Amino acid sequence: MQTKVLLNASIDASVMDDIDKLSKKLHLNRSQMVNNLLIASLSDAKLLENLGLFRLLDAVRRFDNASNNLNFYTKLVFER
Numbered sequence: 151m152q153t154k155v156l157l158n159a160s161i162d163a164s165v166m167d168d169i170d171k172l173s174k175k176l177h178l179n180r181s182q183m184v185n186n187l188l189i190a191s192l193s194d195a196k197l198l199e200n201l202g203l204f205r206l207l208d209a210v211r212r213f214d215n216a217s218n219n220l221n222f223y224t225k226l227v228f229e230r
Contacts (some may be wrong), residue, residue, distance in 0.1 A: 173183035198204055 170180060170189070173180055176183065178186070195204075223230055
């Protein structure tokens, strides 16, 4: 059995409502349901990382940030 770690997180009330509804349907308590969802999401994230999509998304994010900065400076210089 693995050691459990206490996790505190803030989420939207509507998300918690959805988690509670699903946990009741599956006869799980809230903690078990959240744990299962985190495990499934982590598995998906690892798959995306192994496929190289994290690097791609990071590059897109950096490009978007750079282009927003460029647009700001372009407007500052040329649109006086």
